[in-house]
Amino acid sequence: MSNVEIALEEISRGVAEIIDMERIEKLVKRFYETGESYTVKAGFDPTGADLHLGHTVLMQKLKVFQKHGARVQLLVGDFTATIGDPTGKSETRKVLDRETILKNAQTYQEQVFIILDREKTDIVFNSTWLEKLGASGLISLTTTYNVARMLERDDFEKRYRAGQSISISEFIYPLLQGYDSVELKSDIEVGGTDQKFNLLMGRHLQRVYSVGKEQAVLMMPILEGLDGVQKMSKSLNNYIGITEEPKEIYGKVLSISDELMWRYYELLSDKSLSEIEQLKTDVANGDLHPKKAKENLALELTARFYNEESATMAKREFDNVFKSNQLPTDIPEFEMESDIWICKALVDAKLEPSTSQARRDIKQGGVRLNQEKVADEKMNLSLGEYILQVGKRKFAKVKVK
RNA sequence: GGUGGGUUACUCAAGUGGCCAACGAGGGCGGACUGUAAAUCCGCUGACUACGUCUUCGAAGGUUCGAAUCCUUCACCCACCA
Incomplete structure (x- = not known):
């Protein structure tokens, strides 16, 4: 397989949907021919600072892009956070002050660079351009879209039909997020499937503002939390934080159901898809104990955020305490x-x-x-x-x- | 601005004068079992050296022998109308 083919295979792995694959192919090919890099944008909301495995699904993908010639534009949505984003539920999100946002952004960076290559990453704050936009700029931004199309967005449509309130500001958020792509001239944007509408807005606005390109969009599935049903999130307390203790990470991974294990393998493991298929077959016909498969996954993920030794230690500790009913080593x-x-x-x-x-x-x-x-x-x-x-x-x- | 509805424990949600520390579900915790903190089954789930006492049902007052339940005021949320 050529470099380009390998790259494209790695990029496509586990994705939920790709819009404009041709463009991604072109960018990767150009990189391998001329060494010219391209930009991949990913936004993050600086409200909660601690990363969990759900976030790393995106991070892993960004890392793959970096490996194949991308500069990652890590967009901090500091402007939107200072206004308070009501997206989703009816409850309005807390408005954050500047200081908290910067602190969160700092913590976030420290965690992000456990996975991403610092040299190939630019951190950008959207207040840089959105503050300058002003009322007239904002209004002309709103003329690029209409209410009927805005209402096509899944959650808007549902809420509108159900007679629930939708605030005007909620219409503006997708526009602002898309406008970020205009300013950044992103070639590709990566996000979760729940962001589809907003991601496509970037394409739309890049066209309207004649940026000269339309970003390709790559969407990753949303990772289920430990319960296996709801998405992984801090507020549902079904998450595995990447800064948690090795034994916590190891133990939590081991606690997921056998079914969910395969999902985690697909989205989080570095094992190739064919290797994972092989594991599945082995488990299905009894050659491999499901617990063994889960232990391996737990070891891999623990080692990713620490190292091999810590992971092995975590496993030994776990086996001692739960299998042999021995005491853990670090008792308060x-x-x-x-x-x-x-x-x-x-x-x-x-x-x-x-x-x-x-x-x-x-x-x-x-x-x-x-x-x-x-x-x-x-x-x-x-x-x-x-x-x-x-x-x-x-x-x-x-x-x- | 008008009219009506709502606010109950971690969450959802019953209860509309005494039988209420408050049904039920989810979650959480504990036990059994196991291959694990999976699955399944069972139990517990306000506090207090504790078969008794104390504090809880948006907030503050009031009625009553007695209130989560009735009345008054306030706060917040929602729906419909404007």
């Missing part, structure tokens, strides 16, 4: 006064939120003292060192003085 320690009531000790060691909850868990046989089930919720701890455990995962070492 606490010191307490003598004769402390066990329920109080559990709360002080942050294993339980209240003594009421502690009593309930003891009653249900969920609390262990030095590996032995605690039967009496009224017991006190006298002098000595103890290992307290709630459930399978929460541990604390307690020194009673």
Whole structure:
């Protein structure tokens, strides 16, 4: 296979939809012939700073582009964030102040460059040009589109039909986002499938403003969260953050259902599609245990954000605690006064939120003292060192003085 | 601006004077089982050294022996009309 063919195959992997593939082909081909680079735009919303695996689906794709000659334009939507974007639900999003936005952007960069190549990335803020746009510029921007077409957008249409309110500002957001592509003269824009309308707006506006090119659009599927149903997001608490501890990442990946595992393989793993097919077949006819497949995935993803050793350590730790019922290595320690009531000790060691909850868990046989089930919720701890455990995962070492 | 409806625990959502610490579902937590923190089944899910006490149903007052439930004012949200 030629360089170009390999590149195009890697670029197409796992995508939900590509608009104007010919253009991408041309750009990649030109790069391999003349060394001339091209630009790939990706926007991010500086409201929440911490990245999770869902974001990395896009990042991985951008990395592939960088490998094949692209400069990535990482667009920080600082202007839109200062106004407050009501997109989606009826609840208006919080308006962020400048300082928070910059801080979020900073955290974001640190995390992004775990994956992306810093040398091939430009960070741009859309306030740079949107602030200058002014009322007249904004109004002339709005003349490029009409209400009927705006209402074609899926969520607008649904809400309009259902008689729910749509704010005028919501009509402006896609326009502003598209206008960013005009200013950046992007060759390609990458985003999630939920962004389709906005991504296409970039094409439309580049044509209207005679940029001389229309960006190709590449859409990635939305990654499901740990529950396997809803999209991965922080607010649903079904995410794996890329800055989480290795053992957390490892454990969380291992906790996904067998079915979801294949989805994660497809969208997150570096394994080739044919390798993944092979794994599936092996599992299907019993040559490979599904747990083994899941462990490998967990190892791969943990190693991506740390390294091989950390991943192996995480696995060993996990196996010790859950398979052999051994103690984890890093148990938090606490010191307490003598004769402390066990329920109080559990709360002080942050294993339980209240003594009421502690009593309930003891009653249900969920609390262990030095590996032995605690039967009496009224017991006190006298002098000595103890290992307290709630459930399978929460541990604390307690020194009673 | 007018009219009507709403605001209940982490979320959704019952309850319209005492049987309400408040049905149900989801989530969460614990247990059993297993190959894992998967799946399935069962239990728990306001606080408090606790079969009793205390604080909760948008906020503040009031009626009553007794209020999430009735009344008044305020705040916020939604729908219809203008």
